[in-house]
Amino acid sequence: MDLTLKDKTLKSAERYAQQGKFDAALNEYRKVLDAFPSDLTVANTIGDMCARAGRDEDAVRQYQYVAEQFEAGGFRVKAIAMYKKVLKLDADNEVVALRLAELYARQSLIGEAAHMYAIVAESHRRNGRIRDSLKILKRSAELDPSNLKIRLGLAQSYEREGFTAEAAESFRTLGVEQIRLENATEGLANLRHALDLKPDSKQTLKSLAEAYAHEGNVHSALEVIARSLELDPNDIDLIIILGRTFLNAGQLEKAEATFTRLFKLDNSRYDYLFEVARAFIERGELNRPMSIIDRCIDVVIARRHKKKATAILKAILERDPGNVQALKRLSGIYKSVRERRNLVTTLNTLVQAALAQGMRAEAVVALRQLIEIEPKKAAHHQEQLRSIGDDEQPEPPVQQFPAGFESATATAELLRRESATSELPDITSAARAAASEDSYDSYGDYSTELLEEMVSQHSEFLAARLKLLEELVAQQPNYLEGRLKLKQLYLDHNNPLKAAGQSMEIARHYEQLGDSEMARQFLLEAYDLNPSLNRIGASAAVAPTGPITMPPLSPETEAPHDAPTVKLSDILSVEEFEKYFEWEWRRASREPKPLSLLKIIVDRFSTYEDTEGPIASLRCLELVASALEAELHKAGQLLASNGGEQFFALLPETHPGGAGTVADAMRRGVEALGIQHPSGRGITISVGAATAFPYRLTQPAALIDLIEKAVTGAQQAGGNRVVTVPLLGG
Template sequence: MAAGNLFRRAKNKPLDRDDAMRKAEKSLRQGRLDEALALYKQVVEQFPEDWTAANALGDLYVRSNSIPEAAEQYTRIADHFLKDGFLPKAVALYKKILRIRPDDETSRLRLGEIAADQGLLVDAKAHLTAVRDQRFQRGDQRGAMEVVIKLGSIDPTDMEARLAGTRALAEMGERDKAVERMTELADEFTETGQGTEALAALREAARFDPESTNVRGALARAVLASGDVAAAGEYLTREVAGDDPALLAMFLELQLKAGHADVAAQLAASSDERPRVLEVGRRAGAADAAAGFVCFEAVADLLLGAEDWDGAAAALQEFGDVAPHFAPALLRLVEVCVDGGLDERLYEAQARLAEAYLHEGRAFEASVISEDLAVREPNVGSHIDRLRRALVMMGESAPDRVIAKRLSEAMAAVGSDQPSSTIETHDAPVVPAAPASPP
């Protein structure tokens, strides 16, 4: 019976499946492959979910060298088994397709996904890598990148594949997702002690989205953790620092080193930021008194603006503990104490300033302050000692006689009855001390 007649009969009446299958089998045994194909095709067309018939039809297509048609039938059956959860049957059919059509990407992708779901990572990577390479070879860059992304998602321990997948996301324009994944990778590298890799991942994330303050902040923290303070300045802005104490402090220190004293004043303007400004001043002042003083002076100026003389003096006095020989800070402290009428703080401030002058070798200024203090507090021995050291530094061979004479004259001028005999005198010459080197 001709194949055309079979098709015409199928249109005239419903197909008897069992009869058609028997006839197809008979045709095969008689070597009439075309008739068998036509009969199986009719069965599958009228009974599309007859998977046995569909599989047999696929086999007949293979025998007739109609490979695309065979692959179509096998794929349809395999997809059905995959959807219903019959994974072994689905895998067998996808592999069957690859035997007749080794470059079938759909089958390889399905096998890769099934293997990944089953934890068979070696098999999954092999199938997906084959598809990736096929697509690269034919110039399908986007398609290849899609597979690279899949490869980067199946094995959490394969950091190289995950990095490659994240880069592929960025190349395909999904920058937000790429930044998120790269940041996650950086966190994982950090947790496992791979600081260099974490830093590299964050730098890539910053290239994906240069405007992201979160990424720049994370990058700045990572750079600081690595000890590369200079590199942190490339990413650290006021906005990036946000409310992070460590970043704010580093931002301020970097600005101070760059000579931007106004930044300290801007940060100090917020009462919430003043403790951080002072903390930076303490750290900076230990190595660079001038830089540290910028912070303390900024806070003091704001307190003075609010007429808080005592608070301003306290801040400046604290810096005196950080940099005890930094004369500009002590001069400002004396000025604030005088203007604010803070007599109790004033004498100590003057004494500190005199010591700073002695440390710098500025004996004359030290002697003027020390003499003033000695007149005001003649019973405080440290004032006399400081004046003595200043006079010796100036080359005076009999400093105590000079002190006694000056104090007597000064006391007489102010009407004091303090006896000058309280000042010990030494007739022996005193060898002048060499001035101390400036810090």
């Protein structure tokens, strides 16, 4: 049949239809369809003819065929229209209703999808297929977790049908969500109901206790926790809730006892004790915090979180600047982490405070320490000792360092002294010349000593000192003493990457001097400060002998938002991402592996940008990017940015559940940054997550389309949430 004949046949069919001769019209239309089987308009018209002729079954079959063809071709809206026609003729068609629900869901028409799911569920229930009915309701609830009405319906259905465990869990998660949304009355009621259904559920007890604690209902919280702890006395989460409940209720002694128990079970959880310590300080009780610090300090130092302890001691000193016990502990910490400058300052303050309070013995101990650390000022300190009546002469300090100073810094200092007396180690003439040129004295003890003194008294000189040292080191790369000081300053400024760079340079220097042990020590330090240096292999010039066992890394948790770990320029552009996405799509098309895609938008970012300006905005985006990237752990997972507030993350071989987990971790990670937004709600993100099985689909456009809708849905629902959409091609 050529096109002319097709046209003629169609006209003839229309004529028959107008005359009400539907069978004749159908014959004509079928002739055309036989010749042009992909002409879905004709196929649809045949369905219409069947319907008009009262042949509903044929019409349904025809519409269903057309709908399936549209769906296969990716024309979802047209497929939806066809399925709707089917349901008009056959309202009880569960298969079509379910298909329609799924299509609505894929189009992110959540309300329509929920409505269809409800119809299907009801139909299943009427026909006695209770499990199927509940399965559909569950799917509907998962599609739109923010629709609490559906979730409540699901929980009630579970209960009505006798699925107690599922009902309890549904009521519990619903209650938790309601508490999160500040609907305490209904939240608590649902949690209590969940507990009624399953009285031994630890999870529900925990949720209820947390909710009571959140509401400040100490009595009920404690009652529930006591019941829970009977089930598991060492449940870490419960102990934390109990401690927090005491803390919120101002029962600090009980909070301390609870968190001490927690600390004994897991000594990495000292943060909670520090919270109690801060509460004690607020209350004006300054001794209890110090006993808390004494209990935790070894762990805190080992985990490189000494700033948390020093912050508490400084808070005490803010209230009581002459607190000798706090100063003693502070100097102890600085000594153990080898922060010479801070140690000297603290010891000097300690001497003054102790003398002012008539605590002569404390002053003597501090002065003796100062003599050891500052041999150049030994005479001055000894004079002080004599003036307070201490005639006992300590050992001469030359080439002696107290415990804790005997490693890198001390050795470098000793080396410097040795070189000053011309006792250079046996090195090549070139290196000897360099060492001679670069000896400490040639830079002038005067300038660095003076700076040291000034900095100890005026913190505002710190930046100037840093700059000067950087200049000196840049000018004379072999200025070892300068590098050691610079490294320490970088550490003081919370810049471990730059400190690692200095450690690496120092290691190279020792390597040149032939001191492989010192080189190795600093190399390890550099690796420790910046693990990526280990991967780059640094330089073959630094060749430590023997196997290097990397020390365990402890995540630096102090002030995470102070230091973005990602530069926006490192993140792929959208253009680069598209190329990468296409490649991953092609790879995933070859085997039945899922591919998940996230789109992330920083909520209300334009307001932030307008208020905070471009510099703060850039920093905010870098912090957000750092938080997002922190959740990408698997090979192949990648982040991209449009240069503004939109990000994409590609998660190869990740199922929807995994994508949802990553997306929610990102959401929580950004929220935890605590970046202030002018609205007062903090910076948050909206995430749209979708997953596809590319081997069942030909084009990735549908997946991109889906996440666009999902993220828009998340934003429209108020932001700070994740919307996931069902599997494509699954």
